[in-house]
Amino acid sequence: MRRFSDAMRTFIKKILYKERYDSKSYVNYLKKRGARIGEGTTIFSPRTTIIDEQQLWMLDIGKYVQITAGCVLLTHDFSWSVLKGRYGEIVGAAGKITIGNNVFIGMNSVVLKGAKIGNNVIIGAGSIVSGEIPDDCVAVGNPCRPIMSLEDYYHKRKNAYREEGKELVREFRTIYGNDPGEKELREFFFLFCDNPKDLKPLWKRMMSICGNEEDSYKKLCGHEKYYSNIQEYLNSIS
Known part of the structure; x- marks a missing residue:
């Protein structure tokens, strides 16, 4: 019965939200409408994301791009209507958006x-991107500008x-009265795991994110973990 209910909810959502x-x-x-979008790119919240569909051939998005909720991508600008209202002339506005890998x-x-x-870039929440952002950096603000290199951000x-873990x-513990499990600690398992044999199924799936699974396994096996296992990690936190 539960499977039937889940299937019905999925069916209804597909009817209501269609391509979104x-x-x-x-x-x-x-992509069918003309946008170029690479493999592994994710639009996390299609129903809250606004992508200019008037000129989709002007949109070029690379591989493994993560577009989060509430983002807006505009390849044209209707502000020329004000110029027309003042001067009578129609001065169109359009520009290609290019997002790297x-x-x-x-x-x-x-x-x-x-x-x-560019490639390997983090754009901070609430930023307004109107120019060129170089490779390998973190950029934020209005207007959006680089604030540090990706290498500095990594360190x-x-x-x-x-400490965040x-x-x-x-x-x-405060909210639920018990310890978090494998799912809740899925972004922190490098702290207490350095052996592929110890990876839980969810952690294995995370290793494939961004298409560089081999690099992640090399990093896992080559790094020095802080705790022998998840339980020792949890026991160390008071």
Whole structure:
């Protein structure tokens, strides 16, 4: 009975939301309309994402791009209507959006016509991208500008994620009265795992994100974990 209910909910959602039912269906729809979108690209919330469908051939998105909820991508600009109202002349506005490979676009960001985002870039939430963002950097703001290299951000995150993992555990205990499990700690398993044989199914799936699974396994086997296992990790947090 439960399977039937789940199937019915899925069927109804597909009817209601059509091409915006999920990321895969929306990406396929955009590609059929002329957009160039690489493999592994995900639009996490198609129903809250606005992508300019008037000129989809002006949209070029690379591989393994993560577009989060509330983002807007605009390849044209209707502000010329004000010029027409004042001067009578129609001065059209259009510009290609180019997004490289391995890019994360934070929630509620706006990418305007003519924007070009390089490879290996993190765009902070709420940013307005109107120009060119170089490769290998973190960029934020309005206007969006690089604030640090991706290498610096990597080391910053390496220093911070141990404490953030502890905070996650403490807050989970406060709310639920018990320890988080494999699912809740799925982004922190490098802290207590260095052997592929110890990987849980969900963790294995995470290793394939961004298409560089082999690199992740090399990193896993080559790094020095902080705790012998998940239980020792949990026991260390008071």
